[in-house]
Amino acid sequence: MNATPERESVDASVARLFESHGATALRLRQSTAAERRLKLTKLLAAILERKDALLEAAHRDLSKHPTETNLTEVLPLVGELKHAIAKLKRWMKPHRVGPTMATLGTRSRVMYQPKGRCLLISPWNYPLSLALGPLVSAVAAGNTAILKPSEFTPHTNRVIKDIVDAVFAADEVAVVEGAADTATALLSLPFDHIFFTGSPAVGKIVMAAAARNLASVTLELGGKSPVIVDASADLRGAAEHIIWGKMVNAGQTCIAPDYVYVHRDVADRFVELCRSTIAQRYGDTDAAIKASPDFPRMIHRRHAERVARLIDEAVQSGSQLAFGGASDAESRYVGPTLLRDVPAAARIRKEEIFGPALPILTFDSLDTVIAEINAGTKPLALYVWSKSERTIQAIETNTSSGSLCVNLCLQQFAQHNLPFGGVNTSGIGNAHGFFGFKAFSHERAVMSAGPLSALEMLFPPYDARKRRL
Numbered sequence: 414m415n416a417t418p419e420r421e422s423v424d425a426s427v428a429r430l431f432e433s434h435g436a437t438a439l440r441l442r443q444s445t446a447a448e449r450r451l452k453l454t455k456l457l458a459a460i461l462e463r464k465d466a467l468l469e470a471a472h473r474d475l476s477k478h479p480t481e482t483n484l485t486e487v488l489p490l491v492g493e494l495k496h497a498i499a500k501l502k503r504w505m506k507p508h509r510v511g512p513t514m515a516t517l518g519t520r521s522r523v524m525y526q527p528k529g530r531c532l533l534i535s536p537w538n539y540p541l542s543l544a545l546g547p548l549v550s551a552v553a554a555g556n557t558a559i560l561k562p563s564e565f566t567p568h569t570n571r572v573i574k575d576i577v578d579a580v581f582a583a584d585e586v587a588v589v590e591g592a593a594d595t596a597t598a599l600l601s602l603p604f605d606h607i608f609f610t611g612s613p614a615v616g617k618i619v620m621a622a623a624a625r626n627l628a629s630v631t632l633e634l635g636g637k638s639p640v641i642v643d644a645s646a647d648l649r650g651a652a653e654h655i656i657w658g659k660m661v662n663a664g665q666t667c668i669a670p671d672y673v674y675v676h677r678d679v680a681d682r683f684v685e686l687c688r689s690t691i692a693q694r695y696g697d698t699d700a701a702i703k704a705s706p707d708f709p710r711m712i713h714r715r716h717a718e719r720v721a722r723l724i725d726e727a728v729q730s731g732s733q734l735a736f737g738g739a740s741d742a743e744s745r746y747v748g749p750t751l752l753r754d755v756p757a758a759a760r761i762r763k764e765e766i767f768g769p770a771l772p773i774l775t776f777d778s779l780d781t782v783i784a785e786i787n788a789g790t791k792p793l794a795l796y797v798w799s800k801s802e803r804t805i806q807a808i809e810t811n812t813s814s815g816s817l818c819v820n821l822c823l824q825q826f827a828q829h830n831l832p833f834g835g836v837n838t839s840g841i842g843n844a845h846g847f848f849g850f851k852a853f854s855h856e857r858a859v860m861s862a863g864p865l866s867a868l869e870m871l872f873p874p875y876d877a878r879k880r881r882l
């Protein structure tokens with residue numbers, strides 16, 4: 414297949430941009446903490462100056478209430494920036510390590526060197542914080558960056574480009590808009606590090622492309638994040654937080670509770686509390702929820718149809734509809750939905766839902782739940798609601814996931830002192846704070862000889878040495 418002239422010109426322009434980042438990356442190796450902090454401070458100011466434009470853009474892209482955008486996008490991003498500005502000097506400090514027996518007499522330290530030219534590819538669901546959050550870490554670590562945001566959030570992208578162009582020269586940080594073909598052109602270039610946030614399916618494509626140049630990768634992916642509610646849990650608190658975690662951004666959140674295991678003894682009460690929480694927050698009829706300014710829309714028609722189909726198939730295969738179930742692809746609306754008794758074979762039990770539908774399954778034995786979780790791919794997040802230390806301990810020891818949260822959900826995204834990432838199919842490597850800084854840094858080993866060397870006593874001829882000893 415021949416490339417079109419437009420395609421060729423996009424490919425040539427990204428290649429030129431990449432070239433221009435080469436000299437800048439070498440220069441940035443010498444950048445000081447003060448210089449990097451100044452850039453981050455300018456970035457923070459540029460974001461805050463355009464806050465209203467960002468809130469308006471998120472409303473146009475996802476019909477999100479400004480308060481929700483502020484809480485889930487602006488505040489975590491501002492927090493990430495302030496944290497990096499405050500801690501960068503300490504993060505950049507090389508740290509000394511002691512000698513081993515075999516290296517007595519030498520001095521060793523680990524220094525953090527910028528990786529160089531970095532590529533950031535971001536998704537549409539939190540188009541601001543998932544594009545500029547990784548950029549904070551890339552800049553803090555002294556790199557150049559090309560950022561390719563998702564093609565599905567044109568309004569937010571426009572403000573992001575305006576922010577980046579106001580703070581950085583194009584040969585240091587540039588925004589390149591486009592879809593998969595633009596990402597493919599970028600991925601053919603020998604970047605030093607690729608930071609990708611998106612689906613596991615595209616994550617595999619990104620990792621394969623990175624392998625051709627042996628570029629290092631950070632992959633922030635997704636999957637199904639389960640919730641366990643045991644019989645000892647504060648059920649009202651659980652319902653209030655789980656419904657918030659599921660319905661915020663209309664379920665289009667990588668760490669959203671995907672489905673719930675609730676103990677049989679408290680299942681009816683839990684479902685009732687979920688139902689009343691939805692009704693209280695968004696309305697108790699479809700018309701009321703549709704009219705609520707607090708409930709966002711799916712990103713595009715295709716995604717609305719996909720989530721609606723998952724719900725319909727679940728109902729057709731025998732699931733009980735405990736709330737909602739309505740959708741309208743034309744207006745990209747899928748209503749908050751609760752499903753019970755969902756058969757294991759239903760597609761909604763297998764695919765990441767990424768929408769406002771919550772399957773609620775009952776359990777009798779925690780061991781069975783743990784075995785089921787371990788039989789699937791490792792989740793990005795695992796949530797437990799319980800007052801029992803034994804339950805919490807059993808889950809902590811016997812399962813694996815990117816993060817484990819007890820009696821809360823989603824807040825781990827705003828805890829910059831914790832690594833944020835997945836395991837295998839839910840991700841490779843970490844973001845946020847020092848962990849993000851490390852993702853974009855090469856930990857270089859520097860070792861120097863001291864005045865005395867134990868090794869010199871061991872030089873050949875060995876037999877002569879034996880005679881000397």
Ligand code: NAD
Nearest residue numbers: 535536537562563592593596611612615633634635636667
């Ligand atoms: P996606 O993988 O479809 O797209 C992500 C980015 O990759 C976009 O910029 C897109 O243009 C690009 N892309 C698409 N196809 C490509 C291809 N063939 N080659 C190269 N690049 C390509 O993901 P999405 O639909 O935007 O986001 C939803 C997914 O992202 C969910 O699985 C969700 O769980 C995950 N996610 C993960 C995190 C995290 O931090 N772990 C955060 C948000 C979303």
